[in-house]
Amino acid sequence: MADIPQDAPEQCPGTGSGEAGKASACQGCPNQTLCSTKPQGPDPDIANIKERLTSVKHKILVLSGKGGVGKSTFTAHLAHGLAADESKQVGVLDVDICGPSIPRILGLEGEQVHQSASGWSPVYVTDNLAVMSVGFLLSGPDDAVIWRGPKKNGMIKQFLRDVDWGDIDYLVIDTPPGTSDEHISTTQYLSQTHVDGAVLLTTPQEVAIQDVRKEINFCRKVNLPIIGVVENMSGFVCPHCTKESVIFPPTTGGGEKMAADANITFLGKLPLDPRIGKCCDEGKSFFDEVKDSPATQAFKDIIEKIKDYCSKRKENTEVDTGEQK
Amino acid sequence: MADIPQDAPEQCPGTGSGEAGKASACQGCPNQTLCSTKPQGPDPDIANIKERLTSVKHKILVLSGKGGVGKSTFTAHLAHGLAADESKQVGVLDVDICGPSIPRILGLEGEQVHQSASGWSPVYVTDNLAVMSVGFLLSGPDDAVIWRGPKKNGMIKQFLRDVDWGDIDYLVIDTPPGTSDEHISTTQYLSQTHVDGAVLLTTPQEVAIQDVRKEINFCRKVNLPIIGVVENMSGFVCPHCTKESVIFPPTTGGGEKMAADANITFLGKLPLDPRIGKCCDEGKSFFDEVKDSPATQAFKDIIEKIKDYCSKRKENTEVDTGEQK
Numbered sequence: 001m002a003d004i005p006q007d008a009p010e011q012c013p014g015t016g017s018g019e020a021g022k023a024s025a026c027q028g029c030p031n032q033t034l035c036s037t038k039p040q041g042p043d044p045d046i047a048n049i050k051e052r053l054t055s056v057k058h059k060i061l062v063l064s065g066k067g068g069v070g071k072s073t074f075t076a077h078l079a080h081g082l083a084a085d086e087s088k089q090v091g092v093l094d095v096d097i098c099g100p101s102i103p104r105i106l107g108l109e110g111e112q113v114h115q116s117a118s119g120w121s122p123v124y125v126t127d128n129l130a131v132m133s134v135g136f137l138l139s140g141p142d143d144a145v146i147w148r149g150p151k152k153n154g155m156i157k158q159f160l161r162d163v164d165w166g167d168i169d170y171l172v173i174d175t176p177p178g179t180s181d182e183h184i185s186t187t188q189y190l191s192q193t194h195v196d197g198a199v200l201l202t203t204p205q206e207v208a209i210q211d212v213r214k215e216i217n218f219c220r221k222v223n224l225p226i227i228g229v230v231e232n233m234s235g236f237v238c239p240h241c242t243k244e245s246v247i248f249p250p251t252t253g254g255g256e257k258m259a260a261d262a263n264i265t266f267l268g269k270l271p272l273d274p275r276i277g278k279c280c281d282e283g284k285s286f287f288d289e290v291k292d293s294p295a296t297q298a299f300k301d302i303i304e305k306i307k308d309y310c311s312k313r314k315e316n317t318e319v320d321t322g323e324q325k
Numbered sequence: 326m327a328d329i330p331q332d333a334p335e336q337c338p339g340t341g342s343g344e345a346g347k348a349s350a351c352q353g354c355p356n357q358t359l360c361s362t363k364p365q366g367p368d369p370d371i372a373n374i375k376e377r378l379t380s381v382k383h384k385i386l387v388l389s390g391k392g393g394v395g396k397s398t399f400t401a402h403l404a405h406g407l408a409a410d411e412s413k414q415v416g417v418l419d420v421d422i423c424g425p426s427i428p429r430i431l432g433l434e435g436e437q438v439h440q441s442a443s444g445w446s447p448v449y450v451t452d453n454l455a456v457m458s459v460g461f462l463l464s465g466p467d468d469a470v471i472w473r474g475p476k477k478n479g480m481i482k483q484f485l486r487d488v489d490w491g492d493i494d495y496l497v498i499d500t501p502p503g504t505s506d507e508h509i510s511t512t513q514y515l516s517q518t519h520v521d522g523a524v525l526l527t528t529p530q531e532v533a534i535q536d537v538r539k540e541i542n543f544c545r546k547v548n549l550p551i552i553g554v555v556e557n558m559s560g561f562v563c564p565h566c567t568k569e570s571v572i573f574p575p576t577t578g579g580g581e582k583m584a585a586d587a588n589i590t591f592l593g594k595l596p597l598d599p600r601i602g603k604c605c606d607e608g609k610s611f612f613d614e615v616k617d618s619p620a621t622q623a624f625k626d627i628i629e630k631i632k633d634y635c636s637k638r639k640e641n642t643e644v645d646t647g648e649q650k
Contacts, residue, residue, distance in 0.1 A: 177423075205602045218469045
């Protein structure tokens with residue numbers, strides 16, 4: 001998981017390693033001088049992030065292997081659902097640096113971040129729902145963030161270290177698809193804090209399921225607990241004849257079978273409803289807008305399971321494999 | 326577009342710049358010694374890539390801002406469509422390093438790459454359809470490639486420099502979503518070759534359209550010509566009542582309006598057909614399997630437009646803004 005420069009030799013111990021610049025593989029590496037002279041030891045910001053996030057009770061990552069399976073829609077509505085309990089404070093952090101959809105889906109397009117003495121102030125949807133996204137730092141919604149990994153990692157570190165969430169109950173972190181910089185950095189930066197776990201999203205077809213299996217392997221490699229799997233876009237109810245159709249056929253058994261095979265909790269299925277997409281484009285919560293959708297009740301059941309998981313996890317710190325002490 | 330290390334000062338000229346280590350901003354930067362002592366000038370591999378790809382007539386990039394809009398399905402079927410003309414040789418390069426779907430969609434799962442004296446041999450679907458993907462280098466389809474940017478870039482460079490395509494007419498390059506390492510590196514490495522242009526994929530809803538606008542800005546910044554926009558998953562024909570429904574409502578006018586606004590060619594709409602997803606999971610071409618699907622004819626029309634564009638572009642090199650001489 002260490003930083004390996006592009007021009008490093010095969011056996012590079014990583015620039016963050018104590019061996020950096022000293023290992024036998026470092027002989028002749030163009031970075032050797034740099035590595036052997038830079039300050040050693042763990043990144044001091046990891047301790048700063050730990051300090052900053054002590055005021056956050058539960059941290060949930062939303063992951064998927066494949067793009068377009070509904071991570072941001074899920075994240076936004078998980079946050080809406082958690083914040084429905086007005087006694088709870090909820091935060092959403094969008095670490096999808098190159099494709100931030102959260103501002104639009106939460107109806108916050110055009111909002112800006114403010115700086116205060118205690119850090120960056122998030123943008124509020126309601127009194128108890130705060131949001132941070134790179135989208136708030138752009139001059140327009142069409143601006144492209146053409147950044148390589150290190151700049152994306154720097155932004156994620158700033159988000160984790162500098163955003164002043166205050167005392168909050170849940171922080172839901174939305175990620176881009178894949179298993180690269182954003183995922184490695186986020187889990188690394190959070191390595192000294194208590195992370196409840198990850199919710200993995202998929203759609204039913206094998207091409208998506210296969211990418212979730214990669215994501216499960218990622219979670220296991222970085223010791224990130226898995227809360228469970230959600231299968232999104234499981235079926236489509238035709239508004240004309242009200243019969244349900246399959247859009248992405250689960251040729252290999254879909255999310256439920258995959259979860260059983262991998263010995264992971266299956267949290268539930270969410271059917272497709274075109275009214276959900278419309279709510280997302282308009283920045284509204286479909287819990288309020290389309291109360292009669294089969295997706296609404298299914299989603300609420302999933303949120304209850306996640307709340308249950310978090311409350312149990314807080315009590316039982318022994319299973320806390322995500323936390324590196 | 327230059328490489329900026331994470332710990333560099335604001336005004337870093339980039340490690341690839343002639344100013345690296347010498348600019349006033351470099352004073353006090355921890356990388357200054359490294360930058361000022363490393364060999365200057367352009368990456369010699371860019372010339373090697375140019376040399377390697379002289380045997381490739383047309384190069385087409387498939388891009389999208391958002392994930393899950395169907396890039397890999399589109400890429401695979403564009404390749405199938407181009408290879409339907411047996412006199413043409415077609416190649417597919419999958420630069421989605423962390424989520425390679427191409428091997429599955431083209432029915433090549435479990436295949437391995439072979440090394441020969443002239444480079445890496447691609448894997449063949451048919452005599453005139455060759456494929457390269459990081460998926461062929463993994464020990465299993467569930468293996469996660471947990472790589473940061475520099476390692477991904479190194480792999481893309483190897484693909485472009487070392488794969489022995491032979492004389493081919495079309496090389497279709499499938500990318501991951503976003504505007505980050507894979508996109509910057511691919512366009513940079515191809516900067517001395519003739520790239521015909523990019524096909525941008527979207528789905529109708531604003532959340533996806535917004536990400537395509539970012540991708541258009543990316544193409545303009547890196548001088549990559551845009552062949553046109555394809556709107557995927559435009560509607561769904563209910564197999565029960567045969568009436569068409571909208572799955573992702575085009576609340577802001579969809580791909581067609583966006584293309585008109587941005588003064589870009591609109592190549593067409595592809596309706597959703599669950600049989601397409603099934604073909605992808607099974608590694609089959611839906612041109613052969615579901616000849617009666619409305620998507621099949623719409624797709625063939627789009628392929629004709631892309632062929633037309635490529636043939637005209639080859640003749641008229643004056644508009645070749647993608648090529649840096």
